[in-house]
Amino acid sequence: MNYTFIALVENRPGVLNRVASLFRRRNFNIESLAVGRTEDPEVSRMTVVVDCPNGDMDAHKIEANLYKLVNVIDVQDVTRQPSVTRDLALIKIKVGPEKRAEVNGLAEIFRAHIVDVAADSVIVEITGTEDKIEGMIELLRPLGIVEMVRTGQVAMTRGVNDGVRRVPGVTGNRYEDLEELAEMAP
Amino acid sequence: MKKTGAEIMWECVVREGVEVVFGYPGGANMPIYDAMLSYPIHHVLVRHEQGGAHMADGYARASGKVGMAMGTSGPGATNLVTGIATAMMDSVPVVFVTGQVAAHLIGGDAFQEVDVTGITLPITKHNYLVTRADEIAEVVREALTIARSGRPGPVLIDICKNAQVEQTEFIYPETVKLPGYQPVDHAPKDSLERAVKLIEKAQRPIILCGHGVLMSKAEEALMQFAVKTQTPVASTLLGLGAFPASHELSLGMMGMHGEVHTNMAIQNSDLILAFGMRFDDRVTGTLKTYAPHAKKIHIEIDPSEVHKNVSVDVPLVGDLKTVLSDLIPMVDEYDHEEWKKQINEWKSEADTRSIMNWEDDGKLYVPHLIADIWKATGGGAIVTTDVGQHQMWTAQYYQLDKPNRWLTSGGAGTMGFGLPAAIGAWFADKTQEVWAVAGDGGFQMTAAELTTAVQEGANVKVAIMNNSFLGMVRQWQEFFFEKRYSAVNMLSPDFVKLAEAHGVPARRVTKREEVDEAIAWARSIQGPTVIEFRVEQEEAVYPMVPAGAALDQMLQRPAR
Ligand SMILES: Cc1ncc(C[n+]2csc(CCOP(=O)(O)OP(=O)(O)O)c2C)c(N)n1
Ligand SMILES: [Mg+2]
Numbered sequence: 001m002n003y004t005f006i007a008l009v010e011n012r013p014g015v016l017n018r019v020a021s022l023f024r025r026r027n028f029n030i031e032s033l034a035v036g037r038t039e040d041p042e043v044s045r046m047t048v049v050v051d052c053p054n055g056d057m058d059a060h061k062i063e064a065n066l067y068k069l070v071n072v073i074d075v076q077d078v079t080r081q082p083s084v085t086r087d088l089a090l091i092k093i094k095v096g097p098e099k100r101a102e103v104n105g106l107a108e109i110f111r112a113h114i115v116d117v118a119a120d121s122v123i124v125e126i127t128g129t130e131d132k133i134e135g136m137i138e139l140l141r142p143l144g145i146v147e148m149v150r151t152g153q154v155a156m157t158r159g160v161n162d163g164v165r166r167v168p169g170v171t172g173n174r175y176e177d178l179e180e181l182a183e184m185a186p
Numbered sequence: 187m188k189k190t191g192a193e194i195m196w197e198c199v200v201r202e203g204v205e206v207v208f209g210y211p212g213g214a215n216m217p218i219y220d221a222m223l224s225y226p227i228h229h230v231l232v233r234h235e236q237g238g239a240h241m242a243d244g245y246a247r248a249s250g251k252v253g254m255a256m257g258t259s260g261p262g263a264t265n266l267v268t269g270i271a272t273a274m275m276d277s278v279p280v281v282f283v284t285g286q287v288a289a290h291l292i293g294g295d296a297f298q299e300v301d302v303t304g305i306t307l308p309i310t311k312h313n314y315l316v317t318r319a320d321e322i323a324e325v326v327r328e329a330l331t332i333a334r335s336g337r338p339g340p341v342l343i344d345i346c347k348n349a350q351v352e353q354t355e356f357i358y359p360e361t362v363k364l365p366g367y368q369p370v371d372h373a374p375k376d377s378l379e380r381a382v383k384l385i386e387k388a389q390r391p392i393i394l395c396g397h398g399v400l401m402s403k404a405e406e407a408l409m410q411f412a413v414k415t416q417t418p419v420a421s422t423l424l425g426l427g428a429f430p431a432s433h434e435l436s437l438g439m440m441g442m443h444g445e446v447h448t449n450m451a452i453q454n455s456d457l458i459l460a461f462g463m464r465f466d467d468r469v470t471g472t473l474k475t476y477a478p479h480a481k482k483i484h485i486e487i488d489p490s491e492v493h494k495n496v497s498v499d500v501p502l503v504g505d506l507k508t509v510l511s512d513l514i515p516m517v518d519e520y521d522h523e524e525w526k527k528q529i530n531e532w533k534s535e536a537d538t539r540s541i542m543n544w545e546d547d548g549k550l551y552v553p554h555l556i557a558d559i560w561k562a563t564g565g566g567a568i569v570t571t572d573v574g575q576h577q578m579w580t581a582q583y584y585q586l587d588k589p590n591r592w593l594t595s596g597g598a599g600t601m602g603f604g605l606p607a608a609i610g611a612w613f614a615d616k617t618q619e620v621w622a623v624a625g626d627g628g629f630q631m632t633a634a635e636l637t638t639a640v641q642e643g644a645n646v647k648v649a650i651m652n653n654s655f656l657g658m659v660r661q662w663q664e665f666f667f668e669k670r671y672s673a674v675n676m677l678s679p680d681f682v683k684l685a686e687a688h689g690v691p692a693r694r695v696t697k698r699e700e701v702d703e704a705i706a707w708a709r710s711i712q713g714p715t716v717i718e719f720r721v722e723q724e725e726a727v728y729p730m731v732p733a734g735a736a737l738d739q740m741l742q743r744p745a746r
Pocket of ligand 1: 572
């Protein structure tokens with residue numbers, strides 16, 4: 001199952017490499033990783049989606065190892081928190097003028113935009129959840145996708161709720177989570 | 187006041203208490219070497235950067251302070267790599283400083299440019315690439331703080347040559363700003379209470395004492411806890427010495443070459459109290475059948491070690507000494523007579539197989555030699571080892587009653603560690619007797635450091651256990667590859683002549699009756715010595731849990 005983590009990291013050179021290297025070293029599979037600035041110029045924010053075959057046990061390992069990185073300030077697991085997640089895709093489709101209307105129609109349904117039109121192709125921009133984007137891609141595929149790029153998922157919890165922090169001791173965390181984990185261990 | 191980056195580096199490390207540095211100069215760190223002359227630093231010129239890394243490691247393990255090693259860019263830095271990984275695997279606080287090409291040349295494959303921070307990323311606790319002089323003060327402060335605090339470990343600082351020579355205003359940073367780095371000390375009360383409940387219910391508890399006990403200086407707290415609850419104490423390879431071997435509650439070493447009764451006790455226990463240890467595969471055997479009846483309490487400073495290999499019932503994340511001090515007043519006194527009796531029965535049974543009971547047949551067996559050195563030194567020397575059979579025998583038979591005297595590469599198992607680590611340990615306390623026990627194979631990996639010992643007058647006693655084999659590999663081939671010996675027959679130089687060529691007094695011992703006299707001879711000399719013991723060639727280390735077997739499925743020494 002895919003888990004979504006938000007990590008706040010110090011905005012310094014090489015931090016992305018440290019995070020990526022950690023996932024490789026500990027043998028975790030990154031599904032997507034998006035990095036960007038935050039309201040605080042000294043802090044960057046990463047949204048990492050990771051495949052966790054052993055569920056919460058893996059999630060604990062990922063969090064604990066991320067915390068071990070000196071430049072990582074905070075880690076939350078927002079997988080089960082009410083949150084807003086968005087991915088952005090640019091999709092280039094090979095269509096001449098005769099089929100543009102069809103693309104246009106699809107785009108409208110998905111609230112996507114056509115952001116570029118050339119003689120033999122158009123570029124569609126779509127923002128939304130993974131599911132929505134996947135849905136649109138499926139419908140566009142028969143028309144001939146020639147190129148596609150996705151930003152990877154970004155996430156934000158709703159309201160004042162944070163995600164789960166499993167690593168004990170950090171930001172006043174309790175240990176119950178960890179003890180429950182023991183029961184689920186493989 | 188304006189200072190160069192190199193001066194600032196020394197200014198900061200001296201203020202942090204660094205007195206001795208093990209290193210090797212080259213183009214990219216010459217400004218650092220030049221500035222060093224103006225500071226109260228004793229520099230040890232090593233013969234290979236790997237040796238320097240192990241010396242700084244040995245110094246740190248023996249002194250409890252941060253060790254420091256240096257190398258130039260490119261090959262100087264890559265030569266350090268094995269030593270850095272060794273320190274990382276055993277959580278040893280060492281700061282490595284490497285020179286790097288000038289910042290404007292980075293990325294251009296300049297002469298002796300190697301991506302050192304890239305290479306060492308997974309084998310350091312943290313590392314830095316410094317491109318400007320005004321970064322140095324903060325980085326050095328942070329590096330030493332990170333190396334010695336929390337779960338200690340190596341930190342590398344790669345300093346570009348321009349940053350070493352540029353001048354900048356020097357302001358000593360009084361505080362360290364590390365927003366993402368906050369090791370925890372105390373475990374929460376309710377978790378402690380849950381631990382107490384498990385302790386109350388336990389009939390067959392056992393403490394697993396790891397390196398963390400030493401790192402946290404929790405030896406006394408461990409003693410109090412063990413005595414109050416009458417819980418037997420088993421030790422990992424690196425935890426040896428944290429609990430006195432002669433104590434009635436001491437079970438000695440656990441794991442692959444651990445004591446039979448110790449492994450039996452773990453497998454039959456109903457409560458494991460893991461103190462600063464990480465359930466390495468060498469101590470658990472196969473996880474499928476590991477301690478099947480035991481509840482587990484894990485006191486550990488590094489949250490990523492919790493549930494890593496073995497899932498536990500109550501994790502207490504924090505500094506071991508602090509957590510134990512909180513826990514001790516909360517637990518009751520117990521006696522556990524039945525359980526201790528049971529363990530003693532296993533012990534007496536196993537003891538009948540001990541090689542120590544063998545009658546003198548005139549031949550040299552490593553276990554006997556280790557016991558001889560132990561007797562001669564009153565068990566009080568600092569002992570380092572290399573890696574292999576002699577290492578396991580030294581762990582088994584150099585019975586330690588005091589902490590921080592046992593220096594061995596556990597996690598990495600790095601051959602070549604013994605001699606340089608011993609030299610480093612001697613710098614930690616020059617009044618201490620230091621012995622390096624090495625194999626004929628491993629000794630040759632860093633033997634060049636003999637000259638370093640001579641140049642420094644390091645009073646280290648080398649005992650080479652020459653079995654003419656890469657013994658541990660040979661043992662595995664004997665047991666698990668139908669005795670098909672492949673690449674384990676080792677021709678060695680004449681060790682006595684080799685030592686003498688380095689200016690080190692040396693002797694060869696081939697007979698039982700020469701042993702005590704040779705040990706006394708070595709101890710009577712001030713400065714390095716070498717004794718080569720020609721030991722039995724095809725002895726095996728017992729007991730042995732074959733890789734992947736259950737912890738109580740031990741191969742025992744055949745009866746004689
Ligand atoms: C750098 C390195 N290379 C290879 C090994 C694998 N290895 C482990 S023990 C051993 C044999 C060591 O032989 P020796 O130093 O003679 O010690 P003995 O086992 O004979 O006591 C080897 C090759 C290692 N641990 N480290
Ligand atoms: Mg050998």
